[in-house]
Amino acid sequence: MKKVALIVLDGWGVGENKENNAIYMAKPKFFNHLITNYPNTKLQASGELVGLPKGQIGGSEVGHLTMGAGRVLEESLTKINNTFSNLSSNNTILQIPTFQQFIKNAQQRPAHLVGLISTSGVHAHIQHLFSLLKVMKQQKCLSPNIHFISDGRDTSTQSGIVFAQQLLQLINLLNYGKVVSLSGRFFAMDRDNNLDRTKKAVLNILRESKPVQTYKLIRAFENSYQQKITDEFIEPVIVDQYYFGVNNDEPFFFFNFRADRMRQLITMLKQKLPNNPFFTITRYDDNYPYKVIFDKEKVDVTLGKIISDHKLSQLRAAETEKAPHVTYFFNGGTNIVYKGEHRIICSSNKIKHDVMPEMKAKKITDNIINFVTKKHPDFILANYANSDMVGHTGNFPAIITAIQTLDHELERLCSKLIKNKYICVITADHGNSDIAYNPITKEINTAHTLNPVPFIIYSPDNKYQLKPTTTISFGLSDIAGTVLDLMEIEKPKENFNSMLK
Known part of the structure; x- marks a missing residue:
C-alpha cells in the first residue's frame, strides 16, 4: 500500500500564457518544474463533466463533491x-x-x-x-x-x-x-x-x-x-x-x-x-x-469511505474558508466523519484577502508536516485557498503574491512528503486566477473560469504514466479512481475511473 497526498490548489486553472493570467505572470517556479518533469494532464472542472449544464462554470462545492464521489453527479x-x-x-x-x-x-x-x-x-x-x-x-x-x-x-x-x-x-x-x-x-x-x-x-x-x-x-x-x-x-x-x-x-x-x-x-x-x-x-x-x-443525490461510496473501510487513516487540512469542501462536500455532502479521519482546520483571516494574500498557507503546511511527523496518515487531502479567494478580489498584485506564496508552500510540503514516501497528486477544483481581467476592456474578473485544471503526479521514483488523450476528456471524477490505483487499493466495480496507464 502506498501513501498519497491529494493537494488541491483552489482556483488554479490552466489558462493561456497571457498578461491577464496571474498564475502565468507569477512564474511559479516549483509548479512549472513539476509540469516539465512529471506526468501531468488537464481535467475538465466545469460543464457536463462535473454534472453541470454545458458551459456552466464549476465551483468549489461541485469540484470537491465530484472528486470525492469518483463519478459525475447530477448537480442541483x-x-x-x-x-x-x-x-x-x-x-x-x-x-x-x-x-x-x-x-x-x-x-x-x-x-x-x-x-x-x-x-x-x-x-x-x-x-x-x-x-x-x-x-x-x-x-x-x-x-x-x-x-x-x-x-x-x-x-x-x-x-x-x-x-x-x-x-x-x-x-x-x-x-x-x-x-x-x-x-x-x-x-x-x-x-x-x-x-x-x-x-x-x-x-x-x-x-x-x-x-x-x-x-x-x-x-x-x-x-x-x-x-x-x-x-x-x-x-x-x-x-x-x-x-x-x-x-x-x-x-x-x-x-x-x-x-x-x-x-x-x-x-x-x-x-x-x-x-x-x-x-x-x-x-x-x-x-x-x-x-x-x-433533495440532493445520495452518495453512498466516496474515496474517504473506501479508505476508511480499508482501516487506513486520513487527514483533511484547510483553513476555515474551505473547511466544508475538504470535509462535508468531499464526503458526499454529508456531515459524517469516517473512522480514522482526522481534521486540522485553521481559522482564516477576518480581513479582505487581498490585504493579506498569503492567507493561512504557511500554517496549513506546518499543520500537515507536524501531523505527518507524528501520525503518518495513509491519505492526505489538503486545500490551499489563495488562488481562489484572492482571485475573487480582482487585485492583480495581491493575486501574484498569493500564487508565489502558494508555490513556495507547495514546494515545502511536497519536499517533506516525498521524503516520507508519499506520492503527491496536485490538482485544482476550478479556475479563477488564470483570468484576472478582461484583456480588451481591462475590467477585473472576480469570477471562476471555464479553463481546465492541472493534474500532476509527483512521486519519488517518477514511475507512473497517465493514459494519453488528444482532447481534455478527463474530469474531476477521475481523480478518486486514480488515487485508489496509486494507493494500490481495489476500486469498486462501478465508477472510480483511473487515469493511470
Whole structure:
C-alpha cells in the first residue's frame, strides 16, 4: 500500500500564457518544474463533466463533491433547471409535496423570497427566481417580498444593477412581487463565523436596523457604485419604504441551491422567527428541520469511505474558508466523519484577502508536516485557498503574491512528503486566477473560469504514466479512481475511473 497526498490548489486553472493570467505572470517556479518533469494532464472542472449544464462554470462545492464521489453527479443546478423548464410536464415542481406546502402557505400569507440574484450559477441562478415568481402568480399566491442579495464575486463587480433591472422588468410585467431589501453577499452569505456581518443582513431583512435607510433599488446600486462599493460589499439597505418587516407565520423560501453560504443567515433568522415556516430549495444541513424542495443525490461510496473501510487513516487540512469542501462536500455532502479521519482546520483571516494574500498557507503546511511527523496518515487531502479567494478580489498584485506564496508552500510540503514516501497528486477544483481581467476592456474578473485544471503526479521514483488523450476528456471524477490505483487499493466495480496507464 502506498501513501498519497491529494493537494488541491483552489482556483488554479490552466489558462493561456497571457498578461491577464496571474498564475502565468507569477512564474511559479516549483509548479512549472513539476509540469516539465512529471506526468501531468488537464481535467475538465466545469460543464457536463462535473454534472453541470454545458458551459456552466464549476465551483468549489461541485469540484470537491465530484472528486470525492469518483463519478459525475447530477448537480442541483441541472436538476432545478430541468424541473422548472417545462411546467406542463409530470416532472413539474408543482408535483413536489414540499413545494405544494409552500404554495399553500404563500396563498395565505405573503412569502419572503431570499437569495443571491445572479447569473453565475455557482450559488443560485436568477432564472430560478423568475420561474418561482411565475409559478406563484399562476397559483394565486399573495404578492411576495423579495430580499435581494447581490453578487459581484462570481459575476462582474457591477453587474447587480443589470440583474436588478431585469427583475424589476419581470415584476412590472407580472404586476406581482416587490423587492424590499438589498444586501451584498459579503454580509448575507458569510460562512466564516463573522456573525456581525450576518447580523447586519438579518436585521435588514427584519427591518430592525437602526437607523433605517431607504432607497429605491436602482438608486441603492448607483449610490454604492458612486462610493466605489461593488456588488459584493453593498451595505444592507431597505429598498421599499412601505416594507415594515416580517409578520408571524409568513413563509420564507431560500432559493440558493448551494448550502454552505446560507447556514449562518438561516440560523440567525430562525432564532428571530421561530414561528415562521422555512423552505429551502436544497438541503442545507442534515440536522435542519426545514422543508426541502430538491433533495440532493445520495452518495453512498466516496474515496474517504473506501479508505476508511480499508482501516487506513486520513487527514483533511484547510483553513476555515474551505473547511466544508475538504470535509462535508468531499464526503458526499454529508456531515459524517469516517473512522480514522482526522481534521486540522485553521481559522482564516477576518480581513479582505487581498490585504493579506498569503492567507493561512504557511500554517496549513506546518499543520500537515507536524501531523505527518507524528501520525503518518495513509491519505492526505489538503486545500490551499489563495488562488481562489484572492482571485475573487480582482487585485492583480495581491493575486501574484498569493500564487508565489502558494508555490513556495507547495514546494515545502511536497519536499517533506516525498521524503516520507508519499506520492503527491496536485490538482485544482476550478479556475479563477488564470483570468484576472478582461484583456480588451481591462475590467477585473472576480469570477471562476471555464479553463481546465492541472493534474500532476509527483512521486519519488517518477514511475507512473497517465493514459494519453488528444482532447481534455478527463474530469474531476477521475481523480478518486486514480488515487485508489496509486494507493494500490481495489476500486469498486462501478465508477472510480483511473487515469493511470
